[in-house]
Amino acid sequence: MENNFSNLLFVLLSKAESIALTTHLNSDGDGMVALFALQEILWQKGLDSTIISDGEDLARYDFLMHKAEVLPFEESMQYDATIVVDCNSYDRLGERRALVDRADNVAVIDHHILEHNPIEGDLLHIDYRQVSVGAMVWQLFEDEIKSYEPDLRNFIARCTYVSILNDTNNFVNANSKKDVFELAAKLCDEGIEPHVLNREFFHNYSANEILYNGRTLSTLTMELDGRVLFLYSDYALAQSLNYDPENKMSVVRHVQGVAEAEGVIYCQEISPDVWKVSLRSLILNVQEIAARFGGGGHRRASGLTIEGSLAEVKETLLREFEKALEEA
Numbered sequence: 001m002e003n004n005f006s007n008l009l010f011v012l013l014s015k016a017e018s019i020a021l022t023t024h025l026n027s028d029g030d031g032m033v034a035l036f037a038l039q040e041i042l043w044q045k046g047l048d049s050t051i052i053s054d055g056e057d058l059a060r061y062d063f064l065m066h067k068a069e070v071l072p073f074e075e076s077m078q079y080d081a082t083i084v085v086d087c088n089s090y091d092r093l094g095e096r097r098a099l100v101d102r103a104d105n106v107a108v109i110d111h112h113i114l115e116h117n118p119i120e121g122d123l124l125h126i127d128y129r130q131v132s133v134g135a136m137v138w139q140l141f142e143d144e145i146k147s148y149e150p151d152l153r154n155f156i157a158r159c160t161y162v163s164i165l166n167d168t169n170n171f172v173n174a175n176s177k178k179d180v181f182e183l184a185a186k187l188c189d190e191g192i193e194p195h196v197l198n199r200e201f202f203h204n205y206s207a208n209e210i211l212y213n214g215r216t217l218s219t220l221t222m223e224l225d226g227r228v229l230f231l232y233s234d235y236a237l238a239q240s241l242n243y244d245p246e247n248k249m250s251v252v253r254h255v256q257g258v259a260e261a262e263g264v265i266y267c268q269e270i271s272p273d274v275w276k277v278s279l280r281s282l283i284l285n286v287q288e289i290a291a292r293f294g295g296g297g298h299r300r301a302s303g304l305t306i307e308g309s310l311a312e313v314k315e316t317l318l319r320e321f322e323k324a325l326e327e328a
C-alpha cells in the first residue's frame with residue numbers, strides 16, 4: 001500500500017510542471033516540517049516544488065530550513081499539482097484553498113479524523129492512527145530515503161523526529177505508542193541527536209515569550225465547578241510586550257498537568273475581538289466542539305477561531321463544555 005502510494009504520487013507529479021506543497025492554517029512543527037522533508041524527496045526525483053505558506057514567521061524552524069524553498073501565498077498563484085499535508089478539510093486551508101481548486105492534480109497526506117468539507121483529491125492517504133504526517137512521509141518513502149547519501153538521510157530523519165516531537169509533545173501524548181518509539185530508534189540509526197533536536201525545537205525562545213506565557217498563566221481560573229481550566233492572552237498583552245505570539249509554542253502545554261481539569265480552554269486574541277482557541281481534554285471529544293465552530297484537530301486536542309469579546313467567547317465555549325461534560 002505504502003509503496004503503491006508513493007509510486008502513484010510520482011506518476012501524478014511527473015505530469016506537472018509546477019508543484020505546490022502546503023499545510024493547514026497556523027502551520028506547525030508537523031505539517032510544515034514534513035514539507036521540508038517532502039520537498040527534498042521530490043528533488044531527489046528531479047521534481048521542483050514550492051512550499052506555500054501564509055507568510056507566517058518560520059524562524060522556529062531555521063535549524064531545518066537551510067534549503068527549503070518557501071513562498072508566501074499570493075492570490076495570483078497557480079500550480080499544476082498541489083500536495084496538502086496534515087489537513088484534510090478545505091476549512092483549514094483558508095485562502096490557500098485556491099491552490100487546490102486551480103490544480104489539475106491534488107494529493108492529500110494526513111492523519112486527522114475526516115472533517116466536514118473534505119478536500120477532494122486524486123490521491124488521498126489519510127490514516128488517523130499515524131502519529132504525525134512527518135512519520136507518514138518517512139514510511140511512504142522509506143525505500144527511496146534508504147538510497148540517499150547519509151547527510152540527506154540524516155536531514156530527513158531530523159525532520160521526521162521533529163514532527164514526532166511536535167505531535168506527541170515530546171513523547172507524552174497518548175499517541176506515543178510502541179511503533180513511535182521504534183520509528184524514533186530507526187531515526188537514531190540515521191544519526192539524529194534527540195537531545196539536540198529537543199533543544200532546537202522546544203527550548204528556543206525569547207525572554208518576552210516567557211513573560212507572555214507567564215502573564216497568560218496568571219489569568220488561569222477553574223470554571224464549571226472546578227472541572228474546566230480557562231486561561232487567555234488578550235491582544236493588549238502581546239502589544240504591551242511587543243511580542244508576536246503567532247507560530248510560537250502554545251502556552252497550553254504548561255497547564256496540561258492540572259490534575260483536576262477535565263478540559264482546558266485557552267483563548268488567544270490574535271487581533272481585536274478575534275480569538276484563536278485551543279481545546280484539550282483527556283475525556284471529552286474536543287474535536288467535535290471545535291468542528292461546530294469551523295475548527296478541527298484531534299479528539300484530545302483541537303483548535304478553532306471565534307469572534308467576540310472575551311466574556312462572550314468564554315461563555316460560548318463554557319456552554320459547549322458544560323454540554324459535553326453532561327453527555328460524557
Ligand SMILES: [Mn+2]
Pocket residue numbers: 030031086111131132133167
Ligand atoms: Mn500533525
